[in-house]
Amino acid sequence: MARNSIGVVFGETGSLEFKFAVADSQAVKRSDYVKVWHESDGWVLAQIVSITKSSDAYSLNGAISATDGAKIYDTDEKIVAKANVIGSRDRQGLLRSPKTPFSPGDNVYEADKEMIGSVLGIGHDGAYIGLLEGCDVAVYLDVDKLVRTHCSILARTGSGKSYTTGVIIEELLEHDVPLLIIDPHGEYVSLKYLNSDRKQQSLMARFGINPRGYGSQVTVYTPASLTLNPDADKVFRLDEINLSAMDLAQMLPGDLTNTQMGVLYQAINKAKDKKELYTIDDIIGAIANSKSGAKWGVISALEALRETAILSSNPTTIDELIQKGSASVIDMKGVVPELQGIIVARLCMDLFEERKRGKIPPAMLIVEEAHRFCPERGYSKAASTDILRTIASEGRKFGLGLLVVSQRPARIDKNVLSQCNTQIIMKVTNPNDLRAIGKSIEGFSSELEEEVKRLPPGVALLVNNDIERPVLVDIRVRKSQHGSSESPGIIGATHRGSTCDTEKKSANDTFFRKVFGGENR
Ligand SMILES: Nc1ncnc2c1ncn2[C@@H]1O[C@H](COP(=O)(O)OP(=O)(O)OP(=O)(O)O)[C@@H](O)[C@H]1O
Ligand SMILES: [Mg+2]
Structure with missing residues (x-):
């Protein structure tokens, strides 16, 4: 030999x-x-x-x-x-x-x-996500393609999805990609702080990285209030000025009947006649004068929406949220699921429109717990499904990328999943979830399925068009702190600017809960 x-x-x-x-x-x-x-x-x-x-x-x-x-x-x-x-x-x-x-x-x-x-074809530069398992070759994802062709991160609970998402966010921030992060558990607030975990720090040399926080690049918004969510920098509000009947119908739970829609249209026309800039209060006032018996259902739904305090005449603008080199985290902690869906729907519609009109730079939308916001038919419903499906299929034309994260691949809308050209799969054992993954990945063989069932935490199967075949990647350690919903330590800089509506009522309101029938599911 x-x-x-x-x-x-x-x-x-x-x-x-x-x-x-x-x-x-x-x-x-x-x-x-x-x-x-x-x-x-x-x-x-x-x-x-x-x-x-x-x-x-x-x-x-x-x-x-x-x-x-x-x-x-x-x-x-x-x-x-x-x-x-x-x-x-x-x-x-x-x-x-x-x-x-x-x-x-x-x-x-x-x-x-x-x-x-x-x-x-695992690249020389771009988003550095880790090392090829077993041979320590650095694995990079092409940032431009990642944003243009969408990405999914799928794994059973506790396998490292959010951690890996954090790694990709760090890389995208370092490449100046504007990020909008839908964060149901408040896990991404910790991006601001450097990773002080001793064990993880000891692994950094192997990956050739140093700890760092992204405090100056990350702004956390709460749709609730700063009192309820002191980790947030600012409150998040949707625009209440001149909402159309369709805008409102999309924000209300369930469907309005034709008669109720008629009442709403009439009231909006009256409000328009009276004022150039009308608010939800003006609409409710106009409906109160209606003679229709159908008005009560509409009034109570509109009042429930108003009571959440999510609407404001001083709203958070897409311009403010989408800026080069910065991440805006919408921290949903303390917000009931139905309202979360409404917020994501409205926000994503505005984001898509602004991007289509070229008013904001190309950006990446990151949706944690995606099965909640774009569920597969038959599992549940969410106000945001349609727009997320549209972004998945058309976003690439306009430079709006989507990264979906979920522990239940079988429960995400399959149209959304199949549009993701980069798949990062960590340990999955549920047969339905494995089947869903198989359907969204070309050439997902039974050997790969066996591999996925046995993946240790922190190791991912990476599939994308640039890479000749699926590869196993030892995902690198985080530079910034991995989040929990707890408030992190005071390491790294942060700014805690406050803004409008601090004193307004919490968006997580029992009245909304009652009318919208929401308990945390
Ligand atoms: N690449 C990695 N390097 C080091 N530790 C990791 C890595 N990936 C995951 N971990 C560890 O595994 C734990 C679980 O990871 P993570 O919170 O990302 O799981 P998850 O899949 O998002 O779970 P859940 O479904 O509960 O949200 C983390 O707290 C972290 O300590
Ligand atoms: Mg997670």
Whole structure:
């Protein structure tokens, strides 16, 4: 065997796979990358898909006699690895795979990092998300493509979805991409603070990173109030001026009947006649004068919406939320789910419109717990489903990216999921969720499914068009603190500017709960 060789090709070989005899069982493991010289293609990259050991001494009869205490010391062990060919890059940088078989007797070598990176297409720069599992090659995602072609992060609970999302947010912030983060649990407030976890800090050298907080780039908004959510910097409000009947209908729970819609239209026309800038109070006032018996249902729904205090004549503008190099976190802590859906729906509609008109720069919308905001039909309903579906299918045309995060892939609208060109899958075991993932990823084989069931925390299967085949990535540690809903320590700078409506009533209101029938689900 040649120097540094880890094995020799033997038996029947093909151009897409081969077997090789391994000299040292410690030298190779499953999913390692190897290279072999091919007579016409030069060095070709392959990946070990299985390793088997066999022994003539421990044939069935040998093993039976060993159970009687007769030990066999010379085990005559043979180690055989099977490798699947990935290919090589030609002069134009295109991936080619050999057209003729490898030759028995060829030496197999450990592949070098540079070759692995270039053949797989895991990039040289962009969003650095971690290291290729087992060989410490840095994995980058193309930032531009990530934003243009959407991304999903899917895994069962506790497998590292939010952590990985945090890593991507850090990278996007460092690449100046404006971010809008829908954060149902207040987990992303901690982006402001540097990662002070000793254990995680000890892993930073391996990933070549340093701790840092993003305090000057992150602003946290609360749709509730600063009293209820002291971690927030500002309150978030929707515009209450000159709402149309359709705008309002979208914000109300359930559907209004035709008669109720008629009452609403009439009232809005009257309010318009009276004032150039009318508010929800003016509409309610106009409905009160209506003679229709259908008015009471409309009034109580509008009052419930008003009572949430989410509408304001001093609203949060999309311009303010979407700015280069900064992230706006909408921290939904303390807001009932129905109101969360309404906020996300309205916000995303405005975001999409503003981006279509070119009023804001290209941006990325990040939706945690996406199964709540764009649920698959039959599971539940959310006011935000339609607009998220539209952003998933049309956002790329306008430079509006979507990153959806969920522990229940089967429960997310499949149209949204299938539009995500980059998939980051961590451990999933639920058969329905695995099926949903299988449907949204081309070539999701039963081997990959088995791999996904066994992934350790922090390791992800990465699939996207730039990468030749799904790869396992050891997601890097966070530079900033990983969030919990607790208030983080005072590490790193933060600004705590207050704004309008601090004294207004909480958006998480029992009246809204009563009318909208919402308990936390
Ligand atoms: N790449 C990683 N490096 C180090 N630790 C990690 C990594 N990924 C996850 N962890 C650890 O795993 C824990 C769970 O991760 P995370 O909170 O992201 O899970 P999750 O999938 O979002 O769970 P949930 O469904 O409950 O929201 C984290 O608190 C963190 O300590
Ligand atoms: Mg999470």
